[in-house]
Amino acid sequence: MSFRAFTAIIKRDVKMAMRSFGDGLTLVLFFIMIGVIIPFAVGPNKVLLATIAPGVVWMAAFLSSLLAIDRFFRADFEDGSLLAMRHASISLSTIAFAKLIALWLTTILPLIFATPMLAMMLNMDYELFFRTILSLLVGTPALIAFGGIGAAITVSLKRGGLIAPVLILPLSIPILIFGISAIKTNAGVGVENTAVLFLLGISMLAMVFAPFAIALALKLDQE
Amino acid sequence: MKKYSPPKNINKSQTVKEMNWFDKLAHPGQFLKWSKYLILPLSLITIALFGIGLWFAFFNSPEDYQMGDTVRIMYIHVPNAWLSQFVYMAMAVSAIGTLVWRHPMADVSMKVAAPLGAAFTALALFTGSLWGRPTWGTYWEWDGRMTATLILLFMYLGLVALWRSFDDQLRAAKLIAVLTLVGAINIPIIKFSVDWWNTLHQPSIISAEGLSMPASIYTPLLVMMLAFTFLFVTLHLVGMRTEILKRKADALIRKSVSQTGNKGVGK
Numbered sequence: 388m389s390f391r392a393f394t395a396i397i398k399r400d401v402k403m404a405m406r407s408f409g410d411g412l413t414l415v416l417f418f419i420m421i422g423v424i425i426p427f428a429v430g431p432n433k434v435l436l437a438t439i440a441p442g443v444v445w446m447a448a449f450l451s452s453l454l455a456i457d458r459f460f461r462a463d464f465e466d467g468s469l470l471a472m473r474h475a476s477i478s479l480s481t482i483a484f485a486k487l488i489a490l491w492l493t494t495i496l497p498l499i500f501a502t503p504m505l506a507m508m509l510n511m512d513y514e515l516f517f518r519t520i521l522s523l524l525v526g527t528p529a530l531i532a533f534g535g536i537g538a539a540i541t542v543s544l545k546r547g548g549l550i551a552p553v554l555i556l557p558l559s560i561p562i563l564i565f566g567i568s569a570i571k572t573n574a575g576v577g578v579e580n581t582a583v584l585f586l587l588g589i590s591m592l593a594m595v596f597a598p599f600a601i602a603l604a605l606k607l608d609q610e
Numbered sequence: 611m612k613k614y615s616p617p618k619n620i621n622k623s624q625t626v627k628e629m630n631w632f633d634k635l636a637h638p639g640q641f642l643k644w645s646k647y648l649i650l651p652l653s654l655i656t657i658a659l660f661g662i663g664l665w666f667a668f669f670n671s672p673e674d675y676q677m678g679d680t681v682r683i684m685y686i687h688v689p690n691a692w693l694s695q696f697v698y699m700a701m702a703v704s705a706i707g708t709l710v711w712r713h714p715m716a717d718v719s720m721k722v723a724a725p726l727g728a729a730f731t732a733l734a735l736f737t738g739s740l741w742g743r744p745t746w747g748t749y750w751e752w753d754g755r756m757t758a759t760l761i762l763l764f765m766y767l768g769l770v771a772l773w774r775s776f777d778d779q780l781r782a783a784k785l786i787a788v789l790t791l792v793g794a795i796n797i798p799i800i801k802f803s804v805d806w807w808n809t810l811h812q813p814s815i816i817s818a819e820g821l822s823m824p825a826s827i828y829t830p831l832l833v834m835m836l837a838f839t840f841l842f843v844t845l846h847l848v849g850m851r852t853e854i855l856k857r858k859a860d861a862l863i864r865k866s867v868s869q870t871g872n873k874g875v876g877k
Contacts, residue, residue: 536792540785544775553771554789557764558796561803568807585806589799600792603709607784 392477393485400489403462410458411497414451418498421447422505433510440509441570444519445563447505448498448527453552455494456534459486460542460605469542469605480602487528487535487598495527515570522569525583529562529590532597539604562589636715638854645847652844659837666830683741685830689838690734694762697727697842701769702794705787715850717783718857720790721773722849726842728766735759754808758801765793779857 404411425443426436463469472482499520506516537551544550568582634640667685701723707716738756739749750756769786776782 536789540772540789541775543781550768550771550775553764554768557761557768557800558793560761561796561799564803564807585803596795600788604785604788607788608781610781610784 389477389481392475393481396482396485397489397492400486401492404489404493411493414455414494415497415501417454418447418451419501419504421450422508426508437510437512437515440506440511440515441519441522441567443509444502444505444523445566445570448495448523449530449559449563451498452495452527452530452534453555455490456531456538456551456555459490459535459538461538464542470609473606473609478602479605480598483535483539483598483601483605484594487531487594487601490535491528491531495523495531499523499527518570522566522583522586525569525590526562526566526586527590529586529593530559532590532593533558533562535597536600536604539601539608542605543608562586565589636713638714638718641715642851642854645851649844649848649851652840652847656837656840656844659833659840663830663833663837666833670826671830672824672826680741680744681827683737684827685834687734687737687741688831689835690730690737691759692835693838693842694727694731694734694759696839697723697730698762698766698794698797700846701727701790705790705794708783708787709791714780717780717787718850718853719846720783720787721779722846722853724766724769724773726845726849728763728770730838730842731759731763731766735763752808754801754805757804757808761800761804762797769793 422443425439429435429439460469463472473479475482502520502523503516505511506519511519533555534551537555540554541551565582565586569586635644663685667682671682671685673679673681701720704716704720704723707713708720735756738759742751743749769790772786772789773779773782776785
């Protein structure tokens with residue numbers, strides 16, 4: 388019963404994201420464009436581009452996810468669905484967890500599918516590319532989890548879209564650090580594996596604890 | 611969860627007598643009364659400590675055999691760096707007070723501490739970079755501790771911005787308390803990750819830990835740390851009083867507006 392409600396929330400959010408397909412497409416375009424702008428900024432030197440490629444991909448994912456989190460609770464807050472969810476048969480933190488998963492599926496997964504384009508333009512080799520995909524897969528759940536906390540705290544603010552990224556960025560720096568280290572092969576023997584494990588640890592912890600913080604913030608907001 | 615409800619009329623000694631000692635101390639009206647007598651002594655202690663500390667720091671402490679007179683920056687830098695973390699701790703404790711006991715004084719304490727913490731953190735970074743120029747040869751180094759302090763500054767500034775973007779300060783307090791605690795949990799992770807990142811990229815060239823401190827340097831440092839801590843306590847207290855008075859004034863304005871508004875509708 389409760390698991391069905393849980394999957395229903397995920398299905399609902401994914402379906403709604405599919406219907407407003409333009410939003411998701413804009414995000415993917417934004418993600419790719421950041422990667423395209425970088426060669427104009429630093430010059431089309433292929434060696435240099437390959438060196439900074441992991442950082443560029445992570446920055447692009449970072450900024451895109453910051454853009455995406457504003458929409459996280461906004462629509463549900465404005466049309467009153469959030470109020471209804473508080474009285475659902477499953478707890479608000481479970482719903483928040485389901486919504487986090489749905490957000491990851493609808494915003495981050497398309498970005499990961501778009502990564503090959505960036506990899507090609509930034510002159511990544513195959514090994515670097517697969518490491519980047521792995522590091523994004525492992526690290527982005529934490530990014531979404533922190534973003535969810537920021538979105539929940541600023542949901543009642545009209546201009547929350549501006550302030551939430553400022554609140555979330557400092558907290559997300561560890562994700563970026565371990566995300567980049569997980570890609571770099573020249574960092575040291577075994578370092579990249581350690582970084583992947585740290586990244587996995589942060590992601591799992593964040594996905595477990597963020598729903599409670601999100602539910603708490605949403606409840607306090609509506610008191 | 612116990613909800614805090616302030617009595618209607620604080621001037622009635624009856625209601626104040628019925629409160630236990632903690633409620634008495636922490637009731638906004640009572641707080642305004644007793645904290646009034648603390649400001650002058652606290653200011654005097656702060657000024658005296660600064661006098662002693664600065665005298666030690668400038669005239670009665672030796673030069674460092676390597677750094678010369680620039681070692682004296684430490685007497686300003688280290689206390690600010692200590693306060694940048696102490697203030698966040700105070701804010702996190704206040705945040706627990708806000709979420710668990712729903713106490714309005716905890717809200718006020720949290721709100722007033724944020725800009726103070728930002729100021730001390732900014733001073734720590736500023737004096738640090740002034741010190742870094744003659745000793746390390748650069749204003750900014752991506753050293754683990756400096757980077758973590760910079761991130762802390764951004765966290766403070768984010769909290770200040772968040773306080774300012776809410777109209778309803780009671781709602782703001784609860785939400786900001788959640789974020790403050792999330793940040794408090796994150797600070798060790800950030801610290802660890804930045805240290806890890808830093809050792810990965812560049813081994814530290816000079817570490818401040820290399821100095822073994824003689825008492826002649828230790829004494830002024832401790833006095834200055836105490837002086838800055840008292841400065842924070844004094845400013846925090848004054849800030850809390852101002853915030854309470856501001857909220858009272860706001861409430862009075864709202865009340866008078868609604869009363870005249872009602873009269874207008876009635877007639």
